[in-house]
Amino acid sequence: MLWITIDRSLDIPLIRQVYEQIRVLILNGDLQSGEKLPSTRELASELKVSRNVILEAYDQLLAEGFLVSQMGSGTFVADGAFLKEHGGIPSFHSTDWGEDKNKGHNMINFRSGIPALDLFPRKIWARLSLAIWNEAAPSTFGYDVPEGRYELRQVLSRYLLKTRGVVCHPEQIVVTSGATQALTLVSKLLLSTEDSVIIEDPITSDIQTIFKALGSSLYPIPVDEYGIKTSLLPSHISPKLVFVTPSHQYPLGGVLPIQRRIQLINYSRKTSCYLVEDDYDSEFRYEGPPVSSLQGLDPERVLYIGSFSKILSPALRMGYVILPSHLIEKCRKLKWFSDLHTPSMDQLILARFIEEGHLERHIMKMKKIYKKRRDFLIHCLKTTFSNNIKICGYSTGLHLIVEWKECHFSKDLLDEIEVFGVKIYPVEDHAIEKGKHKNRIILGFGHLTNGEIEEGITRLNQAMYSIKSRTSAT
Known part of the structure; x- marks a missing residue:
């Protein structure tokens, strides 16, 4: 009789349990070519399941x-169903797929760039969602254009001119699934292997990875x-782009x-390169109005990324890139090859x-909340x-920088700090030239209550007191 178990x-x-176990027995060679299986009646009786x-x-x-x-x-x-060294049925664990390891462990996580998720305007969003789904024409449920819905691009062009000084027509906007996709498209659009990219240092390690991947x-x-x-912009190289x-x-946290x-x-005009402007959170400026975009100074030289x-x-996965007119068609094709179009x-x-003014009202509301959280931090x-300590980079956004006079945040030190239930992030992780920012950490505050x-x-x-005391004792 077959060695099969049933777990109700x-x-x-x-059916799947029986099928999978026999399949694995055959692949592994435990059931060999030409071997006879029990009749369906016999096996059903043995396993106490329906013959069907x-x-x-x-x-x-x-x-x-x-x-x-x-x-x-x-x-x-x-014949021929034996597979040498067949691995059987793999087992998967949720943590293997990037699930937050700090979840449920009472960890205070000062990760930067996370908004107050509990304050998302879900009632307004739900009401608008219901209306859009009820009103939408049947054609809306089909395949769409890669550059994005004209309704959104038109609204965006007006909104960005009003709030950020961005100068563009709706046709210059390509809607993306977040800023990461926008930057990936820009990289494929402008760069070839071994092209030079001028980049700020330090800068987020994710952006470095995107450029290096090409x-x-x-x-x-x-x-x-x-x-x-x-x-310090170099005169001896010919870069394809400058990322800022x-x-x-x-x-x-500096403002240029x-x-x-x-x-x-x-510099971009002299070297015939492009400037790529990442405008990731400048709406939340706490001293004065948001700074105008770089793109508004030269729309034909600057590619503007927002999300x-x-x-x-972050769950919306909605971003955009604004392009000089001669790059639009090529970017549209790249977006189409990437994922056809954003939902x-x-x-x-x-x-x-945006059109009904909810975005601007939400930003004004959140600026007040984030300012209070920043001030309390x-x-x-x-x-x-x-x-x-010295605190800097706090005029804008959802994080600030803390510089210690006598402390270097090594990996071992960060691991020890995490044991106390708090997670912080070193600037050094984002530095290209290592060794200059060992005493600086990034503290995000947007998603944390007072x-x-x-x-x-x-x-x-x-x-830090415990670690210092222990170090002094030795």
Whole structure:
């Protein structure tokens, strides 16, 4: 009799359980070519299941060629079904697929770039969603154009001119599934293997990875409290693009002044390269209005990338890139080859959300909340760590930088801090030229309540005090 077990507590159908176990026995060679299987009645009786379960499992194995049936003789294992070193049925664990390992462990996570997800305007979004789904023409449910719905691109062009000084026609916008896809498209659009890319240093490691994946050579330019140091732009190379975050440098937080912006424009004209502007969270500026875009100074030289991940929610997967007119058609083709188009219904909902003024009202509301959280975080840091730290990069966005006078945040130190239930992020992880930012950390605050912020800083202090005491004792 076959060595098969049935587990009725599983969600897997009985037919599938029988089929899979016989299949594996054949692949592994435990059931060999020409070996006869029990009759369907015998196996059903042995496993205490309906005969139909065994019949359907056998039929599936016959259809896939694992078994052969001989009239009047029975069912046999087919020739050639043995697979050497077959691995059997793999087992998967949720943590293997990037699930948050801190979830459910009471971890205070100061990760940057996460908005207050609990304050997403879900009632308004649900109302607009219901209306759009009810109103949409049948054609809306078909394949769409790769550059995105005209309704969203038209609304976006007006909104960005009003709030960011971005100069463009709706035709210049390609809607993407987030800023990451936008930057990936731009990279494929402009770069070939071994092309030079000038990039801020430090800059988010994800962006470095995107450029490196295409075989590009990164030429890092240091940043200071005002952003990229344009006086260091090289004259001895011919870059294809310069990547910048001028309205809120990531991670150090500088805002690029007009003099350096003009230097960048002149450099791009002189070297015939493009400027790629990532405008990831500049709407949340706490001292004065948002800074105007670099794109508005030279729309034919600057490619502008934006998204709604930090304004609204990363789950929307909605971003865009604004292109010079001569690059539009090629980008449309790249987007089509990538994923055909971004989900149409979500685009229409977002267009209505912006058009009715909900986005601007949401930003104004969240600016007040984020400013209070930022101010409270600064208060906790100053109260707890006194003169041992310097706080910078806090005029805009959802994170700030803390610089310690006498502390280097090595991986071992960060791991020890995490034991106390708080997770912080070193600037050094985003540095291309290593060794210059070992005493700096990034603290995100947008998604944390004041209570969580206070508890997180308390835990950080406890961790650093414990580590210092232990080090001093040795």
